[in-house]
Amino acid sequence: MTSEPLSRARIVATAIDLIEREGAEGVSMRRIAAELGVGVMSLYNHVPNKSALLDGVAEAVLSQIEFTDDPDAHWTERVRMQAHAFRAITHHYPRSTMLVFGRQLHSNAGLLPVERALATLRGAGFDGQQAVRMLRMFIAYIVGSLLREVGVTPTFAPVHGSMVKAGEVDPALFPEVSELAPLLTACDHEAEFAFGLELLIEAIAVHAKNGGTRG
Amino acid sequence: MTSEPLSRARIVATAIDLIEREGAEGVSMRRIAAELGVGVMSLYNHVPNKSALLDGVAEAVLSQIEFTDDPDAHWTERVRMQAHAFRAITHHYPRSTMLVFGRQLHSNAGLLPVERALATLRGAGFDGQQAVRMLRMFIAYIVGSLLREVGVTPTFAPVHGSMVKAGEVDPALFPEVSELAPLLTACDHEAEFAFGLELLIEAIAVHAKNGGTRG
DNA sequence: GGCTGGCACGTACGGCGTACGTACGTCAAT
């Protein structure tokens, strides 16, 4: 039946599929094996343990980021594109992404985005120290944003009411939250992401002019 | 022996203690019960299930943020202080914090920081929509930063080499990463956090002048 | 043909969350 032979790649792919379909908590070696029509222990011929398998998931997700970098574009535009490319992959694999954020990488899979970003920033005139700082800041913002976007739907719950459900907050204790409840519950993720990104780019563009570039 | 009676608060406190000592993965109902010198099922008289217990942990951690707000200070200074207060708690409970970031709140425990921040921002002259956007951006940056800071030491490993261990990166494939490896591996978290925070504050201060405030 | 090495598989162990039944203390109504 299962013509294709078992392999690490097939196992990882199945794991990703399972995670996206049923959530990170639902993934288990037994479930994956069943999905592949295979005995549980057969997996261990290709993967040392579950943790390594999840590392593989992270690696696979990260390596699928599609950069369409335009070397001729202004560096601000290139930063924008890289940020959105990163965001796109997390929307393609939302639940796997959460997993990626929760564990640190032990492979070089995450290095390509870093390389690209550093090259872009140094091309903008920042020195090494500055570029690294800027990169860290961008990553922090992007990861934080995506954590909110994706975390808001841990079970893909249609109602994302979170805690500030209308009328459930005491206006005496939390006047601002209470008043702004409609704005807090509604969120155009795309717009919010872009807003912060632009602010960040503006902010560092000032620094680029003030001494980052030398020409 | 255990004079004090079992209670939700005691269970949550023990869970936090356990998480900080042995990591989030090491926490289990059985371990908590053993820690308390109590049968496993006794816990269920005070907590409906493990997930709710972890919600309690998140709530407890969040509610321990110490705000020392100064109403007379400039709003930029107040934002700074709130951000650092948030950061402080995550350093006090690093492993529990990771847990907080990984699950969304179902209680009002996280509302006080939000209320404070919104009040500060609106005091700066931003309207509701703007304040909410700014807040979201700050939270994204702060959470992203702290995720990096804390995630770097999941086992409190003394070596935090991560992936860019010196000489382990191919300079031909990743020239920037390779060249900047020393800067990438070393990280003064405090300084990096402050750097990005200042940049963000500067950025929104410009917007405040441009139309946020009306006086 | 026989040997060797890799792969699929079954069994088994210890640990997990928790449903369920039980025993015991306290307190209210009788």
Added chain:
DNA sequence: ATTGACGTACGTACGCCGTACGTGCCAGCC
């Protein structure tokens, strides 16, 4: 004082989990 209801602590048991270990099969090489 007796009884009954109730809350709490506890033990047992079930169905999951990750995975150590041993067994059998089959391909490729001598």
